[in-house]
């Protein structure tokens with residue numbers, strides 16, 4: 371069964387309490403929290419202060435996806451805010467190995483996020499050191515975009531790499547996941563589905579989460 375990680379970016383920020391309550395009562399596994407700085411991506415979302423509110427609102431895993439430059443400067447703040455998983459973008463990290471060590475030494479699970487243009491081969495020398503690959507299936511910055519079909523091929527390649535190295539690394543797919551394309555995403559080898567609009571814009575978000583979970 372896949373891990374379901376609804377992206378709170380698509381929640382109703384005027385009534386987050388209701389959305390958190392819905393998620394807590396649902397079969398969702400992780401809260402996916404998208405942090406954007408307006409520099410690495412062309413949008414600004416929220417920072418550690420808001421992550422801390424989500425932390426207090428749930429016992430579920432807080433999966434923080436940093437779409438920011440110089441993530442090393444903020445890792446400790448996100449740890450203090452309650453992040454369980456912290457993912458940094460490979461494209462933003464000239465000293466990626468150091469970032470991973472930092473995240474792990476702070477006691478969080480370490481994730482690497484990769485943009486659609488980044489080949490999975492770029493991960494080969496750090497794959498053994500991480501817990502999670504957040505593979506972007508849209509260009510990061512906004513919810514509600516269309517899934518890039520080439521991602522399926524990349525998932526298969528990454529799953530093969532993980533198996534060959536005999537590792538336990540989650541493959542999380544982020545962007546444009548729907549009830550229609552989720553089966554082929556899972557069949558290709560992904561085990562974590564991020565879903566923003568598919569969950570929060572659905573008529574019955576809890577039922578949609580349950581449907582994703584059943585795949």
Ligand code: DX5
Pocket residue numbers: 377379380402404435508509510511512513514515544545546547564565566567568
């Ligand atoms: C995009 C974010 C995603 C996004 C997913 O930059 O990283 O997590 O919120 O939203 P949907 O599922 O609507 O594409």
Ligand code: ZN
Pocket residue numbers: 377402403404435544564
């Ligand atoms: Zn994300």
